[in-house]
Amino acid sequence: MTAHTWPPFAVTVDAVVATIRNGQLSLLLVERGETPHRDAWALPGGFVHHDETTEDAVLRELLEETGVDLADRISHLEQLRTYSDPARDPRMRTVTVAYVIVVADSTTPTAGGDATGARWWPVDDLDNLEIAFDHNTIIGDGLERIRAKFEYTSVAAAFCDEPFTLSDLRRVYETVWGVPLDRANFARKVLASDGFVVPTSKRTTKGTRIGRPAQLYTRGTATLLHPALLRPDTDEN
Amino acid sequence: MTAHTWPPFAVTVDAVVATIRNGQLSLLLVERGETPHRDAWALPGGFVHHDETTEDAVLRELLEETGVDLADRISHLEQLRTYSDPARDPRMRTVTVAYVIVVADSTTPTAGGDATGARWWPVDDLDNLEIAFDHNTIIGDGLERIRAKFEYTSVAAAFCDEPFTLSDLRRVYETVWGVPLDRANFARKVLASDGFVVPTSKRTTKGTRIGRPAQLYTRGTATLLHPALLRPDTDEN
DNA sequence: CGAATAGTGTCTATTAGACATTATGCC
DNA sequence: GGCATAATGTCTAATAGACACTATTCG
Numbered sequence: 270m271t272a273h274t275w276p277p278f279a280v281t282v283d284a285v286v287a288t289i290r291n292g293q294l295s296l297l298l299v300e301r302g303e304t305p306h307r308d309a310w311a312l313p314g315g316f317v318h319h320d321e322t323t324e325d326a327v328l329r330e331l332l333e334e335t336g337v338d339l340a341d342r343i344s345h346l347e348q349l350r351t352y353s354d355p356a357r358d359p360r361m362r363t364v365t366v367a368y369v370i371v372v373a374d375s376t377t378p379t380a381g382g383d384a385t386g387a388r389w390w391p392v393d394d395l396d397n398l399e400i401a402f403d404h405n406t407i408i409g410d411g412l413e414r415i416r417a418k419f420e421y422t423s424v425a426a427a428f429c430d431e432p433f434t435l436s437d438l439r440r441v442y443e444t445v446w447g448v449p450l451d452r453a454n455f456a457r458k459v460l461a462s463d464g465f466v467v468p469t470s471k472r473t474t475k476g477t478r479i480g481r482p483a484q485l486y487t488r489g490t491a492t493l494l495h496p497a498l499l500r501p502d503t504d505e506n
Numbered sequence: 507m508t509a510h511t512w513p514p515f516a517v518t519v520d521a522v523v524a525t526i527r528n529g530q531l532s533l534l535l536v537e538r539g540e541t542p543h544r545d546a547w548a549l550p551g552g553f554v555h556h557d558e559t560t561e562d563a564v565l566r567e568l569l570e571e572t573g574v575d576l577a578d579r580i581s582h583l584e585q586l587r588t589y590s591d592p593a594r595d596p597r598m599r600t601v602t603v604a605y606v607i608v609v610a611d612s613t614t615p616t617a618g619g620d621a622t623g624a625r626w627w628p629v630d631d632l633d634n635l636e637i638a639f640d641h642n643t644i645i646g647d648g649l650e651r652i653r654a655k656f657e658y659t660s661v662a663a664a665f666c667d668e669p670f671t672l673s674d675l676r677r678v679y680e681t682v683w684g685v686p687l688d689r690a691n692f693a694r695k696v697l698a699s700d701g702f703v704v705p706t707s708k709r710t711t712k713g714t715r716i717g718r719p720a721q722l723y724t725r726g727t728a729t730l731l732h733p734a735l736l737r738p739d740t741d742e743n
Numbered sequence: 744c745g746a747a748t749a750g751t752g753t754c755t756a757t758t759a760g761a762c763a764t765t766a767t768g769c770c
Numbered sequence: 771g772g773c774a775t776a777a778t779g780t781c782t783a784a785t786a787g788a789c790a791c792t793a794t795t796c797g
Contacts, residue, residue: 478768480767718794719749
């Protein structure tokens with residue numbers, strides 16, 4: 270290692286953890302208990318240990334800081350990108366590897382570790398929040414990634430508790446994209462995408478709801494959708 | 507920093523630099539002059555300095571190791587992902603941030619720096635080559651990224667020297683995807699994608715080639731294609 | 744002229760979107 | 771019955787793919 274790379278780098282991970290809560294796209298944030306950015310909200314994350322990959326690290330930190338154990342639940346995890354601005358952390362030279370994680374509605378965080386609090390924040394409320402470090406940039410990139418991936422992957426199903434109805438899945442799309450979708454055309458396209466969802470032998474129980482009981486589905490094995498489920502045109506182009 | 511994060515990490519960058527050379531998709535590799543993996547071929551790259559971003563670092567290393575100066579030429583550069591296997595480098599704990607770079611045919615490398623040689627290798631020849639570290643994995647991921655991005659972005663145009671004809675651009679798609687494309691339908695779709703290419707007032711000169719002179723184009727400002735230029739179905743699904 | 748490449752037109756099968764109709768539960 | 775939701779069918783405009791035809795150069 271040359272003089273240019275000394276003193277050493279710290280490598281951290283940060284997670285954009287998304288779910289849909291009360292019909293709102295929401296992110297899991299932790300309140301910082303220490304300077305810098307004390308009392309600001311931050312993405313769950315922390316230092317990578319010497320004997321683990323960044324993926325190991327992000328799962329460990331998520332459990333330590335928020336009590337969310339992804340080993341427990343089916344979910345979606347992917348690397349977003351790495352942020353390396355030399356000024357991104359005033360304490361030392363850090364490089365952070367950011368992840369996008371999608372979990373189902375039922376996931377409940379608990380505070381722990383360095384964080385004084387952990388809770389879901391609807392993305393629409395984030396503007397009024399003080400966000401630590403460059404985490405606002407990471408959040409923006411993460412949300413864009415999720416919206417884009419809805420078109421050609423089955424990530425959307427990771428937002429749903431199993432089993433789910435096609436209406437549940439459609440509401441996920443509508444919430445994330447912010448546009449209404451035609452129920453009939455949506456069902457046609459989802460069922461045409463091989464391996465996206467698989468029907469169960471059950472329907473929604475009759476007693477608990479209004480209207481005709483719906484067919485229940487579980488997640489299929491496909492990760493890429495053929496054909497894609499394209500977002501409706503929004504004027505531009 | 508806790509004991510777990512000591513001794514420190516080294517942060518490096520690696521670049522999957524692609525072009526089309528003699529009708530073959532090719533990557534820019536450097537021959538290693540030192541152990542480990544002496545005489546094996548590696549991606550251009552190196553250590554990140556303390557006062558630079560990883561993007562700065564990859565451009566600097568590319569110039570130092572191969573003589574390719576991206577400030578000179580229009581090209582495509584994007585982050586691929588970060589590789590963090592604790593065992594990926596036997597000398598020390600490294601995390602490497604990989605990039606994908608696309609340059610035009612005319613780019614010529616020159617050896618320099620730590621590398622004893624730098625040259626283009628057709629991807630079809632890589633199987634017979636000894637590749638250093640985990641760079642084979644990175645190469646695979648990079649090629650997959652390029653192929654996927656051809657569908658919904660204008661990356662393909664970065665492979666072309668300007669000005670170029672629609673046939674030049676089509677041959678880029680055919681080479682990268684490995685499938686023949688209908689000339690008429692290709693032209694229709696490219697011209698329908700607003701901002702993909704812009705026509706110039708010129709045509710190919712008559713003396714140097716056979717057949718009718720072709721309209722010449724330059725790259726447009728669009729990075730995302732609307733509508734997308736989808737790859738033909740290949741049986742599955 | 745023929746060969747080679749560029750550019751344009753056309754036909755058809757498929758698909759996306761809009762919307763209507765029927766089905767099945769609750770009160 | 772009346773209402774709410776689910777499931778399915780139908781019509782039309784747009785699109786993709788196959789392919790034919792015309793245009794322009796060279797030798």
